[in-house]
Amino acid sequence: MNPSLSRYRRNLLSFFALVGFFLIWELACRALHVSDLVLPKPSQIVVVLVEKMPILWPHTLQTLMTTLAGFFLGVIAGLLLGMLIGSSKLAYDIAYPLLVGFSSIPKVAVVPIFVVWFGSGTVPAILTSMVISIFPVVVNVATGLASTEPELEDVLRVLGARKRDILWNVGLPRTLPYLFASLKIAITLAFVGTVLSETVASNKGIGNVMMIASGNFDVALVFAGLFILAVLGMALYAISSLLESRMTGWTQRKTHADM
Incomplete structure (x- = not known):
């Protein structure tokens, strides 16, 4: 079977699975008479998105730009630190335990510190998104x-290659599959950091909209915000996957017709 046809079938199955999920959600809410304050129906969420998109659009752009920044x-900080830690045993022994300890701190506890340092607004959201992605x-x-x-390193040294040459010509290219795997994780975490900061220390962004909507018991608007975040996350994840397939295709096995 043509690999492109097999990929098309997988994408089609994914699409129908997604449609089926929302259809079951809609039917379950109607059949069980679930209150809109508990779980709004997908149709209600779509109506809210359409009606309030002129208001939601600037907040969506704010969250997207903040998350990307x-x-x-x-990614830049993580790449530099990863190169340092991965290429030096001394740096690994010193920096890695500190990095693990910092990563274990709940980021909600870091946001107030950023607010004290930089004030409320976009900067704390960018920094929270950054530290959670590293x-x-x-x-x-x-x-x-x-x-x-x-x-392989020994052979290259025998041929006269320096440590820097081995890093740039062998180490980093072989790291690309690991890097793209981390990017797909980091981009979803970046949204978590942005929205977390927006709910605490910002008057703009989807996180702020969701916080105000929850205070007004507008559950449909809260779910609309979640839907926007999910779409943005999936779009950036898809872009990362596309770049991965273009740049690291040499690491991927050819698929068989029955897969």
Whole structure:
């Protein structure tokens, strides 16, 4: 079977599974007479999205731009730290325990500190998104560099390659699959950091909209915000997957017709 046809069938099945999920949700709410204050029907959420999109759109852009800024800063910082930790045993012994300890701190406890330092608004949201994105990038990049075969490094040294040459020409290219795996995790975490900060220390963004809506018991609007976040997350995840397939296709096995 043509691989492109097999991929088309998988995408079609995913689409029908998603439609089926919302259909079951709609029918269950109607059959069980679930209150709108408990769980609004998907049709109600769609109506809210259509009616309030002129209001929601600026907040959506705010959350998206904030998340992307924090995500890119987190990726850059994570990549640099991962290269340092993965290429130096001393750096690993010193920095990795500190990084694990910092990552274990609930980010909701970090937001007030950012607010004290930088005031409420966009900056704390960007920083929260950044710090929550760093750890998966560091771990995966360091793991990718550490997985380079010692025999290969020995051969390159015999041929006259310096440690920097081995890192740029062998270590980093072999780390790309690990890096893209971490990007797909980090982009979803970045949204968590942004929305978390927006609910605490911002008057803009989807997180702020959801907080105000929950205070007004507008559950349909809360779910509309969740739906927007889910769509944004899936879109950026899909972009990361596309870039991964373009840049690391050499690491992926060919699929068989029965898969």
